[in-house]
Amino acid sequence: MFINKDDNNRKPPFDGQVFLTTASDSVEADIIESKLAEAQIPVYKKYREPGAYLNLVLGNTTMGIDLFVPEESIEEANSILESASDVSDEEILEDPSFKDDSIKTKNEELLNNLSNKAKLIGVVFIVAVIVLIILYALKL
Secondary structure, X not given: OOOOHHHHHOOOXXXXXXXXXXXXXXHHHHHHHHHHHHXXXXXXXXXXXXXXXXXXXXXXXXXXXXEEEEHHHHHHHHHHHHHHHOOOHHHXXXXXXXXXXXXXXXXXXXXXXXXXXXXXXXXHHHXXXXXXXXXXXXXX
């Protein structure tokens, strides 16, 4: 009569799809999805519990995301995931893109720009609060 939550977690959202893996958060799910997209394997994400709402509101979810792929692609998808798990952090950091100064400079410029925008928003907020306090004081 009642559906067990654990049984429903890995139930495919559509016919013809099978469970691949559970990503711990949205970032991991996006990485897996991009790896599989290179091989033209479509991925369907099924958020657990209120995970979809958390992803909308907070930009990430830690509730887990079940990933499903078409039945005919499951073996290829598993082999792609296994090959990716053999890469160590040291190998990733040895990639020349991590040593590219132009990327580092561009990222620093973007962070400075973001910092300036955050400061501007803070100043506007403080000014708005001061104006509201003055308006409230004048009404008394």
